[in-house]
Amino acid sequence: xxxxxxxxxxxxxxxxxxxxxxxxxxxxxxxxxxxxxxxxxxxxxxxxxxxxxxxxxxxxxxxxxxxxxxxxxxxxxxxxxxxxxxxxxxxxxxxxxxxxxxxxxxxxxxxxxxxxxxxxxxxxxxxxxxxxxxxxxxxxxxxxxxxxxxxxxxxxxxxxxxxxxxxxxxxxxxxxxxxxxxxxxxxxxxxxxxxxxxxxxxxxxxxxxxxxxxxxxxxxxxxxxxxxxxxxxxxxxxxxxxxxxxxxxxxxxxxxxxxxxx
Amino acid sequence: xxxxxxxxxxxxxxxxxxxxxxxxxxxxxxxxxxxxxxxxxxxxxxxxxxxxxxxxxxxxxxxxxxxxxxxxxxxxxxxxxxxxxxxxxxxxxxxxxxxxxxxxxxxxxxxxxxxxxxxxxxxxxxxxxxxxxxxxxxxxxxxxxxxxxxxxxxxxxxxxxxxxxxxxxxxxxxxxxxxxxxxxxxxxxxxxxxxxxxxxxxxxxxxxxxxxxxxxxxxxxxxxxxxxxxxxxxxxxxxxxxxxxxxxxxxxxx
Numbered sequence: 001x002x003x004x005x006x007x008x009x010x011x012x013x014x015x016x017x018x019x020x021x022x023x024x025x026x027x028x029x030x031x032x033x034x035x036x037x038x039x040x041x042x043x044x045x046x047x048x049x050x051x052x053x054x055x056x057x058x059x060x061x062x063x064x065x066x067x068x069x070x071x072x073x074x075x076x077x078x079x080x081x082x083x084x085x086x087x088x089x090x091x092x093x094x095x096x097x098x099x100x101x102x103x104x105x106x107x108x109x110x111x112x113x114x115x116x117x118x119x120x121x122x123x124x125x126x127x128x129x130x131x132x133x134x135x136x137x138x139x140x141x142x143x144x145x146x147x148x149x150x151x152x153x154x155x156x157x158x159x160x161x162x163x164x165x166x167x168x169x170x171x172x173x174x175x176x177x178x179x180x181x182x183x184x185x186x187x188x189x190x191x192x193x194x195x196x197x198x199x200x201x202x203x204x205x206x207x208x209x210x211x212x213x214x215x216x217x218x219x220x221x222x223x224x225x226x227x228x229x230x231x232x233x234x235x236x237x238x239x240x241x242x243x244x245x246x247x248x249x250x251x252x253x254x255x256x257x258x259x260x261x262x
Numbered sequence: 263x264x265x266x267x268x269x270x271x272x273x274x275x276x277x278x279x280x281x282x283x284x285x286x287x288x289x290x291x292x293x294x295x296x297x298x299x300x301x302x303x304x305x306x307x308x309x310x311x312x313x314x315x316x317x318x319x320x321x322x323x324x325x326x327x328x329x330x331x332x333x334x335x336x337x338x339x340x341x342x343x344x345x346x347x348x349x350x351x352x353x354x355x356x357x358x359x360x361x362x363x364x365x366x367x368x369x370x371x372x373x374x375x376x377x378x379x380x381x382x383x384x385x386x387x388x389x390x391x392x393x394x395x396x397x398x399x400x401x402x403x404x405x406x407x408x409x410x411x412x413x414x415x416x417x418x419x420x421x422x423x424x425x426x427x428x429x430x431x432x433x434x435x436x437x438x439x440x441x442x443x444x445x446x447x448x449x450x451x452x453x454x455x456x457x458x459x460x461x462x463x464x465x466x467x468x469x470x471x472x473x474x475x476x477x478x479x480x481x482x483x484x485x486x487x488x489x490x491x492x493x494x495x496x497x498x499x500x501x502x503x504x505x506x507x508x509x510x511x512x513x514x515x516x
Contacts, residue, residue: 039377123363132360135320136374136427137349 027219031149034142041147048151052113056159060108064163067104068170071095076178085179086189092171093190097198101164103250106209109156110242114217117148118238121221122231130222145222149214156210157203164202201257208249216242271298272331273431273463274319279328281314288314290487291328301457301464303478305471305498307509310484312467313357316433319465320354321345332431350378353424353462357436359416361408367419368404371395375426394422397459398452414445421452425460432456432464438473450476471510483509 001009072092079085121144124130133140172186181189217238224234274296281289288311296302304312317323318330321337330337335348362370371391376382382390395401398418408416417437424432437453438446450473456462466477474481475495482492485505491498499510 127358127363128356128360129362131317131322132354132356132362132423133373134322135349135352135354136378136424137346138374138377 023223024219027222028215030141031145031215034139035146035150038139038142041143044143044147045151045154048148049155052109052151052155053159055116056109056112057162059112060105060159060163061166063104063108064101064166065170067100068092068096068167068172069174070170071100071167072171072174088175088179089171089181089186089189090193092175093168094193094198096164096167096171097194097202099250099254101167102160102202102205102209103246104167105156105160105163105206106213106246107243109152109159109209110213110246111239113152114213114238114242115235117152117214117217118221118224119231119235121145121148121218122224122234123221125222125224126227126230141222145215145218148218149211152214152217153207153210156213157206160202160206197257197260201253204257205250205253208253209246212245212249213242216245272296273298273300273333274465275329275331276315276319277329279315279318279330280326281311281318281323282326288487289325292484292487292489294482294489294492296463296465298463299457299461301453301466301477301479303466303468303474303481304484305469305474305481305509306484307469311487312484313435315484316354316435316465316467319431320352320433321349350427351430353421353427353429353432355417355421355424355432355434355437357439359408359420361411361416361419361423363408366405366407367395367400367411370408370419371423371426374423378427390426394425395419397425397455398422412445414441414448417441417445417449418452421456425456428460429462432460432462434464434466434468436467436469438468438470443472446470446473447476449473453477469509485509 072088075091075095076085076088079087079091121130124144130140130144133143168187168190171190172181172183175181175186176183220234220238220241224230226233272295274294276292276294279289279292280287292311292315294302294315304315306312314323318325319332319337321340324338332348333351335344337345337348340348361367362373365373368391371394372387375387375390392401392404395404398421400415400418400422403411403415403419408419411419421434421437432453434453437449441449453464453466453473454477457464464477466473468474478495480492481495481498483490483498483506490503491501491506499506501507
């Protein structure tokens with residue numbers, strides 16, 4: 001390949017990357033424009049909230065429980081070296097509330113909900129169901145995108161609280177079996193170190209993750225093309241891109257919350 | 263063939279319309295006028311831009327050049343609200359029916375109705391849904407989901423969904439594609455019944471000559487991005503133009 005051809009290929013790649021960023025930005029702006037005007041589809045939001053919660057409850061519960069239990073088990077030897085196993089409930093609670101619960105919930109939801117939204121809207125796009133809504137004078141963006149993004153933004157924080165609770169139960173089980181700590185003592189010790197900032201940061205994270213999962217899934221599905229291949233691609237991209245963005249958001253939110261902590 | 267109405271009000275006026283997708287020039291200067299109450303069949307091979315034409319009329323695509331006036335309004339210049347108002351007067355029957363998979367037949371029909379007609383009571387909604395379902399002869403499927411329906415039934419429900427808003431213009435995209443000959447005839451009859459009952463003006467996109475002959479007051483032959491010939495079925499196919507003859511022969515052999 002000559003230098004000129006290479007330059008052409010790179011220019012094309014840069015063009016399409018910039019175009020993708022612009023389209024994503026337009027979609028993001030359109031969401032806020034559409035969300036605050038016209039009739040709100042409350043029934044559809046509730047239906048989507050139920051679908052998201054129902055789909056993920058078991059998986060998040062099991063993963064959260066195992067995470068809490070394993071994290072406690074893995075942390076014990078380090079604390080035991082200093083004779084500080086009594087700190088286990090606090091340590092585990094801080095880890096779960098500050099980072100693990102939000103992250104576990106978000107990553108599982110990105111896989112389960114993000115892919116499902118991407119595939120559903122992608123399939124609606126390629127089978128012309130979105131066009132059918134448009135020609136029957138119904139705003140498909142408002143009905144499909146706004147409702148799903150709001151539902152995932154509302155549901156993920158709720159799921160995150162559920163994951164926190166179940167993870168702490170997993171941690172308690174491990175502590176109880178090894179140290180015989182009572183339920184009340186465990187939770188008193190656990191919540192001693194948790195501050196309002198920790199909880200607030202977790203909620204902020206969960207809201208940001210929920211919004212990201214919803215908007216990325218909707219963007220990929222709503223703009224799917226090339227038939228069934230496009231549907232698969234939309235589902236896949238929804239998971240990969242939202243997971244990537246979740247980690248970036250994690251870094252940013254942790255930095256911001258640390259600023260307030262000092 | 264359905265009888266031609268003599269009303270001369272122009273409902274759709276397309277002049278010098280161009281549309282390309284990248285290097286692919288689909289429409290290259292299309293001209294078409296459709297009068298009120300007319301059923302116009304757009305015939306042509308696959309990939310000649312027939313569906314693109316009706317998508318421009320419905321405002322789903324925008325032309326590169328030229329004029330597309332529907333009910334006196336240039337579609338490409340309408341704002342969101344104006345386009346919404348125009349779409350209330352247009353019914354679009356999609357090639358694959360485009361029924362909402364997650365909804366029952368009843369919900370599919372209610373969906374545009376409750377979002378476009380204010381203050382309807384439950385009884386009024388039910389009455390209108392049942393009326394259009396009865397009009398397409400599928401009242402018994404009201405609680406079924408699209409996956410339980412046959413291809414022909416899906417087409418009929420798709421048409422019923424557009425009829426619920428009482429459109430003035432019907433756009434049919436390949437209404438008989440993928441159906442057996444008997445179901446094709448039933449769909450053709452339904453298209454004529456819709457015209458009679460709802461007094462619609464229609465564009466029927468097809469490459470099925472039986473459908474064209476049965477439903478069309480006028481045939482417009484779209485080849486290589488332009489309308490090669492327009493007229494009655496006999497006028498269009500009574501020709502020495504090689505491309506039209508080969509299209510006819512191929513259909514006949516099929």
